[in-house]
Amino acid sequence: xxxxxxxxxxxxxxxxxxxxxxxxxxxxxxxxxxxxxxxxxxxxxxxxxxxxxxxxxxxxxxxxxxxxxxxxxxxxxxxxxxxxxxxxxxxxxxxxxxxxxxxxxxxxxxxxxxxxxxxxxxxxxxxxxxxxxxxxxxxxxxxxxxxxxxxxxxxxxxxxxxxxxxxxxxxxxxxxxxxxxxxxxxxxxxxxxxxxxxxxxxxxxxxxxxxxxxxxxxxxxxxxxxxxxxxxxxxxxxxxxxxxxxxxxxxxxxxxxxxxxxxxxxxxxxxxxxxxxxxxxxxxxxxx
Numbered sequence: 001x002x003x004x005x006x007x008x009x010x011x012x013x014x015x016x017x018x019x020x021x022x023x024x025x026x027x028x029x030x031x032x033x034x035x036x037x038x039x040x041x042x043x044x045x046x047x048x049x050x051x052x053x054x055x056x057x058x059x060x061x062x063x064x065x066x067x068x069x070x071x072x073x074x075x076x077x078x079x080x081x082x083x084x085x086x087x088x089x090x091x092x093x094x095x096x097x098x099x100x101x102x103x104x105x106x107x108x109x110x111x112x113x114x115x116x117x118x119x120x121x122x123x124x125x126x127x128x129x130x131x132x133x134x135x136x137x138x139x140x141x142x143x144x145x146x147x148x149x150x151x152x153x154x155x156x157x158x159x160x161x162x163x164x165x166x167x168x169x170x171x172x173x174x175x176x177x178x179x180x181x182x183x184x185x186x187x188x189x190x191x192x193x194x195x196x197x198x199x200x201x202x203x204x205x206x207x208x209x210x211x212x213x214x215x216x217x218x219x220x221x222x223x224x225x226x227x228x229x230x231x232x233x234x235x236x237x238x239x240x241x242x243x244x245x246x247x248x249x250x251x252x253x254x255x256x257x258x259x260x261x262x263x264x265x266x267x268x269x270x271x272x273x274x275x276x277x278x279x280x281x282x283x284x285x286x287x288x
Contacts, residue, residue, distance in 0.1 A: 018140045020182060022221050023057050025050040028186040029076055030223060032144060033057065034069075036118030042066040044120065046137070046144050047184050051080030055087065066118050070094035070104060071146025072134040077184065091115075097133035107135055127172065129165025130155030136172070142180045143227070145172060150183045151212075151225040152205070153191030154236040156271065162264045169236055170259075177228035188212050188222035193275035195235050198247045198266065204232040239263055 019035040021043070031054055032046040044067040048054050058065060065088040070078055072095060081092060081102045094100035096108040107113065109126035122139035130147045137144040147155040148165070149172050157165060192209045199205060208229060212222045230237050238244045239259040248265040249256045256262050 018142050018180075020142065020180075020224070021057070021061075022223070023053050025053050026076055030182075030184055030186065030221065031080075032182050032184075033063070034120065034142075034144075036066060036115070036120060037140075038117065038119035039064075039066075042118055044069055044115070044118070045084065046182070047071055047077040047146060048080040048084055049074075049076035049078065051083035051087075054080060054084060064088075065090055067115060068092045068102070068104075069113070069122075069137055069144060070100050071136060071144065071148075071184070072131040073098040073100055074131065074147070077146065095133040095135045098131065109135075113137065125171060127168035129160035129162075129168045130158060132159040134160075134168075138175060138179075141176070141178060142182060142224070143172065143175060144182045146184055148172065148183075149181060149230065149234075149237075150185060150191055151181065151188040151222060151230065152195045152208070152234050153187055153270065154234075154267070157267065162260050162267065165267070166239065166260045166263045169239075169263075173227070173231060173237055175227055177226070177231065179227040180224040181227055181230060182224045186221060186223070188225075189216060189280060190275055192233070193279040194270050194273050195233060196279075197273070198235045198269075199238075199243050202233065202243070204229075208233050235266055236263065239266075 021033040023031040023033060025031050029049055031048045033043040036042040042064045045054055046069045067090050068081060078101055085102050092102040092104040093107055093113050094104035096106035107124045111124040112121060114121045122137040125136045125138055127134050127136050127148045134146060134148055148168055154169060189212055192212060195205050215222050235244050239262045245262055248262045251269055252265045
């Protein structure tokens with residue numbers, strides 16, 4: 001069993017940079033396996049909604065589970081926890097205010113998760129909006145953000161408010177730009193179709209769309225993204241940009257006075273947006 005510990009001066013500092021393996025689940029989920037810098041055959045599973053593909057990957061790659069990180073309580077993120085605990089006696093970490101299976105260690109903003117034996121340490125961020133108690137794990141140049149931030153998009157508001165989500169996305173814009181963004185759904189192509197509807201002249205988004213299409217055509221994940229990329233192409237991370245504000249105001253047919261107002265229009269617009277087959281196949285987006 002890996003025991004969480006408090007770091008001390010005698011312990012080596014956690015390594016920077018991670019090896020992370022994606023495990024596909026359901027239609028479009030990714031369960032991330034974080035390889036321990038100190039013990040590369042040990043991994044921590046992030047949001048294991050289904051135990052079966054995780055157990056298969058552990059078996060096939062001869063890996064040992066050392067812990068479980070949960071970002072929020074939705075079933076496709078926690079559904080495999082108890083089955084994994086039937087096979088591995090490991091600590092579970094999750095948001096303090098949400099019901100998570102497996103008797104997790106409850107985390108809130110400002111907490112740290114430190115697994116000394118594995119060489120892992122993460123800061124915990126409160127990022128409500130998608131759910132009321134959603135958290136993220138930030139460390140080693142990586143951000144595990146669940147369903148709050150997606151590549152080129154963000155999560156729906158199931159429990160939180162527009163004010164909360166706007167603040168959460170603003171907070172996620174503050175780590176270093178090289179930070180790798182590990183969200184938990186393969187929504188990138190659809191999100192990029194919306195981003196280009198909002199901001200059709202954004203060349204960074206057009207180029208990223210081509211890159212994402214190439215990856216998907218080869219059966220590869222579009223993730224992780226990077227924070228630098230998201231700040232260039234994600235309309236929900238660019239609420240103060242004139243092009244985004246103007247597009248949202250035009251769609252709403254009224255002036256918008258704040259970032260929360262812009263977010264609210266964009267999120268409602270996206271909730272009712274369905275990309276056409278032509279958009280999904282890239283044709284109209286990659287021609288000038």
